[in-house]
Amino acid sequence: MPADGTDPDAAAAGRLRLEINDLCKEFYRTGGERVRAVDQVSVDVHPGEILVLLGPSGCGKSTLLRCVAGLEQPDRGRMLIDGAVVYDGEAGTMVPAHRRDVNMMFQSYALWPHMSLRDNVAYPLRVQGASRKQARAKADDYLELVGLPGLGRQYVSTISGGQQQRVALARTLINEPSVVLFDEPLSNVDAKVRSQLRRELLRIHQELGFAAVYVTHDQIEAMGLGTRIAILRDGGVEQLADPVTIYEEPATRQVAEFVGEANLIPARVTRVSGEVAVLDCVFGEIEIAAARLSGSAADGDRRAQPAEGAAVVLMVRPEHCRLVRDPAGGGGANSWAATVDATMYAGSRTEYSCQVGTGQLTVWELATPHPLRAGAAVRVEIPREVVRVVEAG
Amino acid sequence: MGDNRTATATRPARPGAPARRSGAAGRLGRSPFSLVTALIAVGVLALVLFPLGRMVVRAFEGFGHQRWESLVGAPWFSGMLRDTVVVVGASAVIALLVAALLAWINERTDAGIGMLGDVLPLVPLFLPTVAMAVGWVLLANPDVGLLNGALGVVLEPLGISYEFNIFSYPGLILVYVLNLVPFAYLPIAAGFRSMDPSLEEAARVSGARASRVLRTVSLPAIGPAVLAGLLLVMVVGFALYSVPVIIGTRPDIDILAVRIIRSIRQTYPPAYDDAVLLSTMLLALLLVLWVAQRRLVGSGQFARIGSRSTGSSRIELGPWRWPMRSLLWLYVTLAAVLPILALGIVSFQTYWQPDLLASEWTFAHYERILFGYPLGQRSVENSLFLGLVGGGITVLVAALVIVYAHRRRNLLGKVADAVAKLPAAVPNTVLALAFVLALAGPPFQLGATLLILALAYFVVYIPYASIASEASVASVDNSMEEASGVSGAGEGRTFARILVPLMAPGLFAAWALVFVRILGDLPVAVLLGTGRTPVIGFVLLDVWDQGIFNRVAALALVMTAITVPVVMVMMWLGRPRWRRAKRARAYRARA
Ligand SMILES: Nc1ncnc2c1ncn2[C@@H]1O[C@H](COP(=O)(O)OP(=O)(O)OP(=O)(O)O)[C@@H](O)[C@H]1O
Numbered sequence: 016m017p018a019d020g021t022d023p024d025a026a027a028a029g030r031l032r033l034e035i036n037d038l039c040k041e042f043y044r045t046g047g048e049r050v051r052a053v054d055q056v057s058v059d060v061h062p063g064e065i066l067v068l069l070g071p072s073g074c075g076k077s078t079l080l081r082c083v084a085g086l087e088q089p090d091r092g093r094m095l096i097d098g099a100v101v102y103d104g105e106a107g108t109m110v111p112a113h114r115r116d117v118n119m120m121f122q123s124y125a126l127w128p129h130m131s132l133r134d135n136v137a138y139p140l141r142v143q144g145a146s147r148k149q150a151r152a153k154a155d156d157y158l159e160l161v162g163l164p165g166l167g168r169q170y171v172s173t174i175s176g177g178q179q180q181r182v183a184l185a186r187t188l189i190n191e192p193s194v195v196l197f198d199e200p201l202s203n204v205d206a207k208v209r210s211q212l213r214r215e216l217l218r219i220h221q222e223l224g225f226a227a228v229y230v231t232h233d234q235i236e237a238m239g240l241g242t243r244i245a246i247l248r249d250g251g252v253e254q255l256a257d258p259v260t261i262y263e264e265p266a267t268r269q270v271a272e273f274v275g276e277a278n279l280i281p282a283r284v285t286r287v288s289g290e291v292a293v294l295d296c297v298f299g300e301i302e303i304a305a306a307r308l309s310g311s312a313a314d315g316d317r318r319a320q321p322a323e324g325a326a327v328v329l330m331v332r333p334e335h336c337r338l339v340r341d342p343a344g345g346g347g348a349n350s351w352a353a354t355v356d357a358t359m360y361a362g363s364r365t366e367y368s369c370q371v372g373t374g375q376l377t378v379w380e381l382a383t384p385h386p387l388r389a390g391a392a393v394r395v396e397i398p399r400e401v402v403r404v405v406e407a408g
Numbered sequence: 409m410g411d412n413r414t415a416t417a418t419r420p421a422r423p424g425a426p427a428r429r430s431g432a433a434g435r436l437g438r439s440p441f442s443l444v445t446a447l448i449a450v451g452v453l454a455l456v457l458f459p460l461g462r463m464v465v466r467a468f469e470g471f472g473h474q475r476w477e478s479l480v481g482a483p484w485f486s487g488m489l490r491d492t493v494v495v496v497g498a499s500a501v502i503a504l505l506v507a508a509l510l511a512w513i514n515e516r517t518d519a520g521i522g523m524l525g526d527v528l529p530l531v532p533l534f535l536p537t538v539a540m541a542v543g544w545v546l547l548a549n550p551d552v553g554l555l556n557g558a559l560g561v562v563l564e565p566l567g568i569s570y571e572f573n574i575f576s577y578p579g580l581i582l583v584y585v586l587n588l589v590p591f592a593y594l595p596i597a598a599g600f601r602s603m604d605p606s607l608e609e610a611a612r613v614s615g616a617r618a619s620r621v622l623r624t625v626s627l628p629a630i631g632p633a634v635l636a637g638l639l640l641v642m643v644v645g646f647a648l649y650s651v652p653v654i655i656g657t658r659p660d661i662d663i664l665a666v667r668i669i670r671s672i673r674q675t676y677p678p679a680y681d682d683a684v685l686l687s688t689m690l691l692a693l694l695l696v697l698w699v700a701q702r703r704l705v706g707s708g709q710f711a712r713i714g715s716r717s718t719g720s721s722r723i724e725l726g727p728w729r730w731p732m733r734s735l736l737w738l739y740v741t742l743a744a745v746l747p748i749l750a751l752g753i754v755s756f757q758t759y760w761q762p763d764l765l766a767s768e769w770t771f772a773h774y775e776r777i778l779f780g781y782p783l784g785q786r787s788v789e790n791s792l793f794l795g796l797v798g799g800g801i802t803v804l805v806a807a808l809v810i811v812y813a814h815r816r817r818n819l820l821g822k823v824a825d826a827v828a829k830l831p832a833a834v835p836n837t838v839l840a841l842a843f844v845l846a847l848a849g850p851p852f853q854l855g856a857t858l859l860i861l862a863l864a865y866f867v868v869y870i871p872y873a874s875i876a877s878e879a880s881v882a883s884v885d886n887s888m889e890e891a892s893g894v895s896g897a898g899e900g901r902t903f904a905r906i907l908v909p910l911m912a913p914g915l916f917a918a919w920a921l922v923f924v925r926i927l928g929d930l931p932v933a934v935l936l937g938t939g940r941t942p943v944i945g946f947v948l949l950d951v952w953d954q955g956i957f958n959r960v961a962a963l964a965l966v967m968t969a970i971t972v973p974v975v976m977v978m979m980w981l982g983r984p985r986w987r988r989a990k991r992a993r994a995y996r997a998r999a
């Protein structure tokens with residue numbers, strides 16, 4: 016009998032909605048090659064939380080989600096939904112999808128074309144044994160909640176893609192599952208509709224307070240929706256933290272690269288004096304906060320401070336770099352003469368690609384009415400506090 | 409519900425947990441639904457394999473080579489083999505050419521006529537085969553054939569005398585071809601449809617003319633589909649019974665399928681041994697063809713009505729457009745319109761004669777068939793019952809087995825899938841014989857019951873239903889089912905509420921097809937039907953043997969007249985209600 020927090024006291028409101036322990040799932044490709052789609056993943060979902068699974072294509076997000084839903088049978092590990100075991104590799108427990116207290120919204124919406132929208136939404140209630148009348152009444156309420164009042168009699172083929180998404184959302188939420196699963200629900204509509212639906216989803220989440228696991232490969236969506244974000248790579252969890260931490264203090268170089276734009280600067284530690292560490296990089300000398308060398312505070316796993324001479328990789332977000340238009344001005348620490356290689360005007364900001372020494376640096380300048388031309392001589396500056404160490408040793 | 413609890417039962421149910429979670433849980437797929445499905449699959453397996461197995465065992469047991477030698481040495485044997493191979497071989501090749509031409513016109517040229525064009529070559533599938541055969545006898549009988557009458561009016565003034573004679577090799581092959589074309593058309597049309605039109609475009613911009621494009625690009629590109637069509641047509645051709653029994657008997661064209669039944673029905677005492685050996689031979693031959701066919705193409709090659717290439721990429725035929733288009737209509741005229749017309753005319757004539765102006769007209773034949781003949785009415789009732797109820801059950805069971813096989817890729821699933829399609833290679837004649845031998849006598853004693861007929865029809869037609877179900881299941885996205893699962897619905901509910909409605913168009917089409925085939929069936933009817941359990945085919949052959957053509961015509965027309973409205977109603981019931989709206993939307997979007 017596995018030992019975990021199943022004593023009755025824990026069955027309070029604060030109980031975890033979803034616990035995943037060391038879950039593994041392998042696929043065999045045609046030809047026999049093994050793919051570790053989910054590799055020893057352990058995550059929890061708290062009540063009212065949206066946990067976002069973010070990662071590049073093929074990293075196993077969908078597979079993990081489908082394991083939670085019961086549509087895919089994992090190979091090893093353990094899963095509890097609302098405190099009840101739904102999968103235990105050792106005990107051989109596998110609760111089928113329809114007996115798990117979850118519901119899932121599919122990327123393709125998976126609305127049934129032979130039922131009216133109202134019957135689509137009412138289906139989970141009908142399955143639970145609600146009368147047709149009750150189920151339909153509640154379905155109408157939910158259609159209204161998602162902003163589609165009065166469309167209950169229509170059929171799927173007569174409504175737009177964005178509307179279909181809303182119907183799918185209503186169907187997913189109507190039986191108030193312990194955990195709501197979303198597999199890239201917004202990826203099939205254009206950017207405008209997507210951001211509108213994102214806001215709507217947040218509103219509905221605030222109203223209903225459900226717990227959710229949300230798969231996406233869109234970072235804006237992840238940042239906007241996630242209470243916490245789990246970055247997945249090759250089936251494993253690379254970092255699990257709130258959006259600000261993920262962006263500002265990426266645990267690894269891959270996270271830094273995947274979330275947002277990042278300048279990655281290989282460097283070598285020359286000396287550490289008190290608060291400040293001095294390193295050597297392609298730009299010349301660079302100063303950073305010495306505390307950064309031993310890992311970020313939020314990271315939890317502090318690493319040993321690299322010795323002098325050790326190689327590290329630094330990360331700076333382009334919007335944290337400053338561009339000084341007077342090439343002679345400035346001076347001091349972390350300020351270098353540079354040439355603008357390429358300029359890309361993007362409205363709210365201008366993106367410069369600069370040649371600094373023998374290296375390249377991307378700098379974003381916010382709200383610039385007069386972008387510089389390529390070839391302009393400038394200075395770039397990197398404030399000491401914004402430099403992170405994403406790889407050491 | 410409680411006995412399903414296996415592994416999770418070790419954990420106490422938590423207080424306050426919703427019922428759907430604290431209930432049953434087990435290893436994937438031990439639900440009552442999949443248990444029932446597995447049982448049904450086993451049942452189908454037994455029903456297909458047991459009679460055939462007994463027959464094959466009987467063919468090889470006991471006397472060693474002696475029986476085989478006496479069969480092969482029989483004076484009629486080599487002639488029968490030659491006739492069969494010549495007729496089936498020639499018909500198969502011609503049917504293939506005709507089907508390829510029709511498919512090309514429909515799919516690749518601007519002579520196609522849309523949905524109607526898709527349907528026209530398949531019309532004969534939905535008409536009783538025997539009705540077509542009888543119709544052609546009435547049309548092209550040497551003396552009194554209606555066509556000959558018409559021909560005489562035209563030719564006699566010119567001093568030419570020519571007559572069609574249906575009772576000949578060309579006549580028999582003509583009707584075989586008309587029957588076989590749809591079976592070749594299906595895979596070939598699918599082949600054309602999945603072909604990349606740019607291949608043809610490349611040839612056209614290189615300066616090739618339409619006929620050259622067809623010869624050098626289109627036909628080679630669909631080679632595999634043509635081969636598949638050829639094999640399918642051979643399988644169906646060897647199994648065909650009603651055409652040779654109606655047309656081939658008088659000119660003594662000796663066809664294997666007819667020989668099998670004749671050795672039981674018109675031989676005294678019945679030569680079961682000959683029938684068993686001949687059937688085993690035929691079975692072996694068809695199995696080889698069938699395996700070859702499955703090797704060459706998955707069943708996915710069956711054409712689906714719908715998606716077609718756009719008009720812009722089609723070959724422009726110019727002045728040839730109308731002649732080509734009229735070929736489609738010519739085929740339907742020969743395969744359906746003329747034979748049915750002939751049935752209609754002769755069934756109302758007091759005496760069969762080609763001169764319509766001199767004819768006397770009467771309802772007497774219908775009265776006689778339906779009310780004056782003790783078996784007539786009952787046979788219609790029995791056939792209707794078997795076709796509607798038996799056919800419906802067949803289709804549902806096939807759908808269940810195919811869905812099971814599709815989801816569970818375990819051994820039972822694979823075996824059930826194969827077995828549900830295997831009888832496609834087994835001619836009705838052979839299956840009927842196997843049923844007589846295995847189930848009619850002790851210990852089952854099913855002879856002279858409707859049950860044995862129903863079981864035989866089930867086995868004969870389950871491949872049609874399986875192949876149709878497979879196409880429909882493949883067209884339903886997995887997420888449709890998964891969405892039902894995560895909504896809390898078990899497998900049974902998902903099957904009934906989600907899968908069956910979504911598969912409905914295909915299932916109803918299969919039901920219609922099976923219905924028509926059961927209604928028009930001869931071999932099963934002849935071997936398993938009795939005076940106590942008459943079906944239309946049984947009575948029809950009886951009347952045919954009496955030689956009263958007007959009554960045969962009346963009965964064949966009744967048969968056809970029943971199938972047409974039933975097929976239409978089924979197609980209407982199975983129409984995808986949700987698709988029409990979609991098309992309307994697509995038009996609006998384009999506008
Ligand atoms: N049924 C399967 N058989 C074999 N391999 C599979 C199967 N399903 C997924 N995989 C593999 O497992 C890995 C993870 O797939 P998954 O669908 O979970 O990726 P994902 O993160 O959802 O990607 P995307 O963002 O593109 O949807 C991939 O390498 C994929 O090829």
Ligand SMILES: [Mg+2]
Pocket residue numbers: 076077078
């Ligand atoms: Mg995915």
